[in-house]
Amino acid sequence: MKDQRASPRPIRTNKQRAALTPSPALAYLAPWLSIIVASMLPGWVIISAGPLIPPLGYLMLVAWRQLRPDLLPVWAGLPLGLIDDLFSGQPFGSAILLWSVTMLALDVLEHRFPWRNFVTEWLVAAAMIIAYLMMSLEIANAGGGATSLLVLAPQMLLGVLAYPVMGRVVARIDQARLTRFRVFG
Amino acid sequence: MAPPVNRRSGNSRRAQYSRFYAYVAAVLGVLVGGYFLLTSLGNHAGFSWARGAAADVTEPVARVTTATRAGADSGIDTLAGFATWGSQNAQLKREVALARVQLAEAAATADENRRLKDLLHLSTQDPHAVATAWMVASSNTSSRRYATISAGSNQGVRPGMAVRTSLGLVGRVLETGHFAARVLLITDSESKVPVRRASDGTPAFAQGLGDGTLQIQLLTLGINPLKPGDAFVASGSGGLYWPGTPIAVVTSVTRDGAIAHMLSDPGASELVEVEPLWNPMDDPSLPAPSGPPQVAHPLPHPAKPAKPKPAHKHWL
Numbered sequence: 001m002k003d004q005r006a007s008p009r010p011i012r013t014n015k016q017r018a019a020l021t022p023s024p025a026l027a028y029l030a031p032w033l034s035i036i037v038a039s040m041l042p043g044w045v046i047i048s049a050g051p052l053i054p055p056l057g058y059l060m061l062v063a064w065r066q067l068r069p070d071l072l073p074v075w076a077g078l079p080l081g082l083i084d085d086l087f088s089g090q091p092f093g094s095a096i097l098l099w100s101v102t103m104l105a106l107d108v109l110e111h112r113f114p115w116r117n118f119v120t121e122w123l124v125a126a127a128m129i130i131a132y133l134m135m136s137l138e139i140a141n142a143g144g145g146a147t148s149l150l151v152l153a154p155q156m157l158l159g160v161l162a163y164p165v166m167g168r169v170v171a172r173i174d175q176a177r178l179t180r181f182r183v184f185g
Numbered sequence: 186m187a188p189p190v191n192r193r194s195g196n197s198r199r200a201q202y203s204r205f206y207a208y209v210a211a212v213l214g215v216l217v218g219g220y221f222l223l224t225s226l227g228n229h230a231g232f233s234w235a236r237g238a239a240a241d242v243t244e245p246v247a248r249v250t251t252a253t254r255a256g257a258d259s260g261i262d263t264l265a266g267f268a269t270w271g272s273q274n275a276q277l278k279r280e281v282a283l284a285r286v287q288l289a290e291a292a293a294t295a296d297e298n299r300r301l302k303d304l305l306h307l308s309t310q311d312p313h314a315v316a317t318a319w320m321v322a323s324s325n326t327s328s329r330r331y332a333t334i335s336a337g338s339n340q341g342v343r344p345g346m347a348v349r350t351s352l353g354l355v356g357r358v359l360e361t362g363h364f365a366a367r368v369l370l371i372t373d374s375e376s377k378v379p380v381r382r383a384s385d386g387t388p389a390f391a392q393g394l395g396d397g398t399l400q401i402q403l404l405t406l407g408i409n410p411l412k413p414g415d416a417f418v419a420s421g422s423g424g425l426y427w428p429g430t431p432i433a434v435v436t437s438v439t440r441d442g443a444i445a446h447m448l449s450d451p452g453a454s455e456l457v458e459v460e461p462l463w464n465p466m467d468d469p470s471l472p473a474p475s476g477p478p479q480v481a482h483p484l485p486h487p488a489k490p491a492k493p494k495p496a497h498k499h500w501l
Binding site: 085 | 211217247374396
């Protein structure tokens with residue numbers, strides 16, 4: 001695998017490079033861990049009186065799925081949604097259901113429209129985010145809430161705008177994922 | 186343009202099976218999610234053990250971010266203070282002069298109150314906080330308004346207890362873990378607090394709207410007496426919230442009530458107090474219920490004193 005990091009590094013001989021190898025654990029777990037952290041993060045940054053911060057866990061999931069379609073299996077929505085449900089405040093099961101449906105929907109979309117670019121991916125992600133927030137609201141209201149759709153408008157806008165930024169974050173993590181470490185022994 | 190993913194599994198039976206089972210697992214995820222969702226919609230307290238455990242495990246990390254958040258807030262306040270100190274100083278001096286007069290008046294009123302209460306054999310009762318805690322997290326992405334506090338059943342926190350700051354009511358405890366508890370904020374659309382207007386005791390309900398404001402619903406019909414600036418406090422009816430806890434101030438009047446802002450903005454309140462359950466029947470300082478009218482001859486079956494009400498369920 002090619003090391004693409006731009007930071008200046010000491011020049012190594014091929015033999016020295018061979019002694020450095022990417023950690024399989026980090027390479028495989030990075031997408032999962034980053035989505036889990038993104039699920040927990042919004043709760044910690046501020047205590048807000050209204051829903052404002054976009055669902056970062058969901059944004060991260062869609063971004064990983066679109067940037068590196070081969071890394072996350074199509075069933076990833078089940079375990080990752082379960083963890084998101086523990087922190088989001090939604091009725092339990094909401095994210096398991098919606099994230100699983102998202103993974104299947106993105107799979108179908110990719111099948112129908114195999115060639116894609118930045119704009120189409122952003123449009124697809126925006127539609128996904130807005131649909132996800134509306135479905136989440138329906139579920140939360142079915143669970144006892146009575147919030148109007150208007151309250152969600154700023155969150156939807158922020159979510160759609162934050163998506164490309166999330167894509168850059170995912171790209172960074174994707175590079176760091178293959179960091180080479182010195183192996184001892 | 187990104188190239189399409191190679192979806193061909195070829196002749197490898199193993200690759201074909203693994204693709205097939207991945208889709209089976211994905212559909213299973215949809216079914217499992219739907220099943221959990223139906224279960225938790227029917228029973229709100231379901232899976233509270235899982236949420237409690239998750240809150241317990243992440244509480245140390247959340248606490249670190251709380252400290253950072255508090256530091257950032259006070260730093261911004263300090264910087265903002267430099268810009269406005271001159272005019273603010275003059276304004277504060279005027280306010281202090283006014284407040285001194287009002288304080289003397291309030292002291293007189295408090296003294297009068299005490300004497301009147303003595304006459305009625307009522308004692309002033311202040312709730313003794315069960316625990317002090319940090320607000321460590323909140324449900325920022327969901328339309329429901331929950332927060333997590335850094336005290337749980339180990340600190341004596343129980344479901345139903347009121348959570349407040351020095352400024353006013355924040356919410357009530359829904360579920361407890363060992364070191365953390367989940368709080369339903371009063372701005373949640375499911376929270377309904379019985380309130381009264383501080384000035385004259387007009388009864389109302391304060392229901393959350395989910396965006397930091399509260400809808401004040403008057404209990405009495407007729408002309409809407411509310412004005413912007415009216416303060417509402419908890420009335421204590423129905424138990425749960427200690428009477429007199431400040432709740433909200435009216436910002437705009439609607440046809441049949443008003444929209445109010447909560448006094449204790451959860452965004453600005455890092456430290457909260459958990460108050461014990463308020464149950465009017467448990468209060469020894471209240472006079473005994475009057476009971477059946479006294480008659481000259483003794484009754485064959487003396488009326489038993491009213492049984493204390495069981496602890497309130499937290500779902501109203």
